[in-house]
Amino acid sequence: MKTYRLLLLASAATLVGALTDMSPAAAQDTMLDSGSMDKESADKVFPAKRPYSPWAGRNFPTRPLFGDTHLHTSFSMDAGAFGARLGPRDAYRFAKGEEVTSSTGQPAKLSRPLDFLVVSDHSDNMGFFPDLFAGKPELLADPLGRKWYDMMQAGQGGAAAIDIITAFGAGKFKGPILYSPDSAAYRGAWQETVKAAEEANEPGRFTAFIGYEWTSGTGGNNLHRNVIFRDNGDKASQVVPYTTLPPGSANPRDLWKWMAAYEDKTGGSVLAIAHNGNLSNGRMFPMIEPGTNSPIDREYAETRNKWERLYEATQIKGDGETHPFLSPNDEFANFERWDKGNLDLTVGKTSDMLEYEYARSALKNGLKLEQKLGVNPYKFGMVGSTDSHTGLAAVEEDNFFGKTSSSEPGPDRATHPFAKQGDRIIMGWETTASGYAGVWATENTREAIFDAMQRRETYATTGPRMLVRFFGGFDYEESDANTRSPAISGYAKGVPMGGDIGPAPAGKTPTFLVAALKDPIGANLDRYQIVKGWLDAAGAVHEQVYDVAWSGDRKPGTDGKIPPVGNTVDVANATWTNTIGAPELIAVWTDPDFDPAQRAFYYGRVLEIPTPRWTAYDAKYFGVTPPPEATMEMQERAYTSPIWYSPAP
Numbered sequence: 001m002k003t004y005r006l007l008l009l010a011s012a013a014t015l016v017g018a019l020t021d022m023s024p025a026a027a028q029d030t031m032l033d034s035g036s037m038d039k040e041s042a043d044k045v046f047p048a049k050r051p052y053s054p055w056a057g058r059n060f061p062t063r064p065l066f067g068d069t070h071l072h073t074s075f076s077m078d079a080g081a082f083g084a085r086l087g088p089r090d091a092y093r094f095a096k097g098e099e100v101t102s103s104t105g106q107p108a109k110l111s112r113p114l115d116f117l118v119v120s121d122h123s124d125n126m127g128f129f130p131d132l133f134a135g136k137p138e139l140l141a142d143p144l145g146r147k148w149y150d151m152m153q154a155g156q157g158g159a160a161a162i163d164i165i166t167a168f169g170a171g172k173f174k175g176p177i178l179y180s181p182d183s184a185a186y187r188g189a190w191q192e193t194v195k196a197a198e199e200a201n202e203p204g205r206f207t208a209f210i211g212y213e214w215t216s217g218t219g220g221n222n223l224h225r226n227v228i229f230r231d232n233g234d235k236a237s238q239v240v241p242y243t244t245l246p247p248g249s250a251n252p253r254d255l256w257k258w259m260a261a262y263e264d265k266t267g268g269s270v271l272a273i274a275h276n277g278n279l280s281n282g283r284m285f286p287m288i289e290p291g292t293n294s295p296i297d298r299e300y301a302e303t304r305n306k307w308e309r310l311y312e313a314t315q316i317k318g319d320g321e322t323h324p325f326l327s328p329n330d331e332f333a334n335f336e337r338w339d340k341g342n343l344d345l346t347v348g349k350t351s352d353m354l355e356y357e358y359a360r361s362a363l364k365n366g367l368k369l370e371q372k373l374g375v376n377p378y379k380f381g382m383v384g385s386t387d388s389h390t391g392l393a394a395v396e397e398d399n400f401f402g403k404t405s406s407s408e409p410g411p412d413r414a415t416h417p418f419a420k421q422g423d424r425i426i427m428g429w430e431t432t433a434s435g436y437a438g439v440w441a442t443e444n445t446r447e448a449i450f451d452a453m454q455r456r457e458t459y460a461t462t463g464p465r466m467l468v469r470f471f472g473g474f475d476y477e478e479s480d481a482n483t484r485s486p487a488i489s490g491y492a493k494g495v496p497m498g499g500d501i502g503p504a505p506a507g508k509t510p511t512f513l514v515a516a517l518k519d520p521i522g523a524n525l526d527r528y529q530i531v532k533g534w535l536d537a538a539g540a541v542h543e544q545v546y547d548v549a550w551s552g553d554r555k556p557g558t559d560g561k562i563p564p565v566g567n568t569v570d571v572a573n574a575t576w577t578n579t580i581g582a583p584e585l586i587a588v589w590t591d592p593d594f595d596p597a598q599r600a601f602y603y604g605r606v607l608e609i610p611t612p613r614w615t616a617y618d619a620k621y622f623g624v625t626p627p628p629e630a631t632m633e634m635q636e637r638a639y640t641s642p643i644w645y646s647p648a649p
Contacts, residue, residue, distance in 0.1 A: 061440035067116030068393040070385035079389035080129025081161030083405030086391030092200035103405035116207035123241035127189020216250040224275035230450040231268035276320035282353030285362035301377035314435040322360040345421030364541035381456030381641030384435025400433040411622035429630040456498025467517040472643035476511040498641040503648035524581025526565040534600035551582035574620040581609040604640035
């Protein structure tokens with residue numbers, strides 16, 4: 001009864017404050033003066049006065065944690081075939097800041113340790129390659145196993161890799177070379193993966209997640225997902241990863257069923273992150289479900305919304321935010337493009353596929369589907385990760401160890417084809433040194449980071465560890481940007497990235513508090529932009545990019561755009577200076593084109609000043625001349641998770 005009375009008093013105090021626009025302290029004084037509350041009750045209902053130390057008692061994230069949610073080791077069949085010899089334990093050691101020797105014999109170390117890592121080896125045939133490389137008798141007894149082993153012993157590892165991957169895709173893996181999930185070899189590899197994560201995990205200092213990559217590639221169309229466990233090994237060991245070969249499936253709906261079954265069986269938690277979609281040939285974010293003539297239905301929308309809270313917006317195989325065909329008015333859309341075909345280049349890219357591959361267009365189509373179905377299947381947050389197949393999460397431009405061990409640093413890696421099929425060729429220089437995931441977690445533990453991912457309080461970076469804040473609400477004021485702690489107002493007056501606002505109070509317009517701080521050892525910042533997408537009354541979707549904060553005294557031109565920041569890059573010497581740009585950007589922005597009846601999303605994009613690309617660093621270090629078409633400089637960037645606005649029903 002006493003607790004119930006305190007709840008009533010708290011509600012009354014809240015009502016007094018709301019009706020009179022009083023602060024909580026003033027409302028408390030009013031109720032004390034009126035005699036409706038005694039001092040003992042007041043101390044329990046109202047929080048104590050803020051301590052002198054502004055950091056004491058904080059219950060929101062105060063710094064981002066950086067990590068990689070998509071890294072392969074020798075346990076992945078393709079990684080091992082292309083030369084990876086580092087296993088999960090090596091990958092965690094490297095991520096924690098240790099110097100290791102790469103698969104090609106080169107010393108490698110990060111500039112700074114990461115905060116977390118997911119070793120996400122491919123679920124299909126997990127653990128096969130280390131056994132083949134070791135020459136296990138049962139594998140050498142198989143004609144294909146013997147063939148590949150002999151090729152590697154003869155120094156033909158690259159040719160063996162292509163043959164292995166082709167044979168697997170053609171369904172030629174049978175007998176001892178097929179590591180099915182019920183085999184002892186497969187289960188042993190999974191238990192080794194789990195054990196490596198358990199050994200590396202140090203709550204409060206470094207988080208080693210248990211995970212894997214489900215590798216759906218229907219006809220070469222990449223629909224991969226990285227599956228991450230919130231749990232420790234006691235629960236993750238109760239299952240084996242879901243595969244695409246029978247009894248598994250290449251259909252995402254079946255992966256989601258496996259995830260639900262795991263949670264039902266163990267009481268644990270799991271999520272899936274969709275692989276960047278630019279190799280899916282229009283299948284990653286469909287409006288018509290692949291393999292059918294049926295439009296996306298409510299069940300698909302609800303299930304995908306539940307299990308896939310994040311999207312991998314940038315990685316080594318190109319950038320996945322948007323494409324110049326989709327965003328012709330965005331001068332920064334033409335960035336690290338991979339648009340020549342699907343995963344194995346067996347089917348060329350056509351422009352009608354692009355809408356269903358990139359994050360921005362998927363977010364717009366999600367608004368359409370929400371209007372139609374009542375649920376948005378593409379309500380995802382943003383992360384970046386590497387998809388490196390070397391065991392090394394190394395994607396700094398001057399410390400880039402490539403996609404596979406065959407493309408680790410060397411004088412000719414930029415000029416060799418990365419993939420080739422007919423007249424479609426992806427050259428080595430087109431691989432992207434990207435990216436990392438920034439996560440606003442309250443502490444460095446599996447549970448806290450996972451929970452932040454679930455609420456989408458994340459952002460993607462192409463590699464730099466810039467600090468990025470993005471808050472949305474209806475009450476931010478210019479004074480909220482005049483502080484060293486914008487998050488205090490950010491959380492108090494609105495929601496962080498990944499959240500929802502709306503419907504708008506009468507006469508109110510969405511306002512956004514944005515802030516970015518440069519990577520401490522990286523480049524200055526050029527600008528902070530907000531990307532808006534919305535659905536109009538006729539059901540058409542639109543987008544607009546707004547410059548919100550920028551360095552220097554630049555003014556918008558007649559086209560409304562901010563001029564370029566300038567360029568200090570010396571490509572020949574792979575150098576640059578921080579004599580342009582700004583170390584930090586902060587502002588409050590109000591949507592000038594707001595319509596309270598229209599569904600919308602907003603996300604932040606932060607650009608650094610131009611800096612040398614990894615190809616320039618390679619050219620300088622190895623003394624080689626890159627191909628004339630190679631990109632030699634770039635503007636690194638970050639993408640925040642969106643904030644969604646929903647009108648009144």
